[in-house]
Amino acid sequence: TARDTAARVRECCESLAEELAAGSGPDRALARAARDWTPLGPVLAAHRVGLDVPGAWRVAALAPGADGLRLVGAAWQVSGRTGQGLAAALARVADDLRAGESSRRVVASELASARATGRLVAGLPVLAWLMGSGSGGDPLAWLLGGPAGWACLALGGGLLLGGLAWIELLARSVER
Structure with missing residues (x-):
């Protein structure tokens, strides 16, 4: 369901932020996230071959309940352009997703x-x-x-x- 997908998006974002904060590279963190949740396979593939990763996040966000992935894609894009820490940006996105879930409840x-x-x-x-x-x-x-x-x-x-x-x-x- 869309609620389950939204929870998976939040978990994915938290997992990515934790992996990156622990020192893993984006490739390894994304590979683990894609292994845990198969809809992220196209994002991993885009990253590995050098395609538009934020665009791949936006495409993945089209699934019902996965609209939070747009924020992940935006954080990925901002981090790539500005050099700011991706882990911190993803942690903020995860906090926003968690707050949104709380409001929905x-x-x-x-x-x-x-x-x-x-x-x-x-x-x-x-x-x-x-x-x-x-x-x-x-x-x-x-x-x-x-x-x-x-x-x-x-x-x-x-x-x-x-x-x-x-x-x-x-x-x-x-x-x-």
């Missing part, structure tokens, strides 16, 4: 509570029906017994479904 938990509240509110008509039945009334007979009841049932059902759909629409737009 917080958003997901907040959305879960909003969705649960919507479902709870959707169950309230059943509770009202049970209370009406328990007090000696027959709300179901009234709802199904004539045009006024049908209209109330249709309007209530429509508002209920519309509200649930709206909550889901809002949650999906936030997730994007």
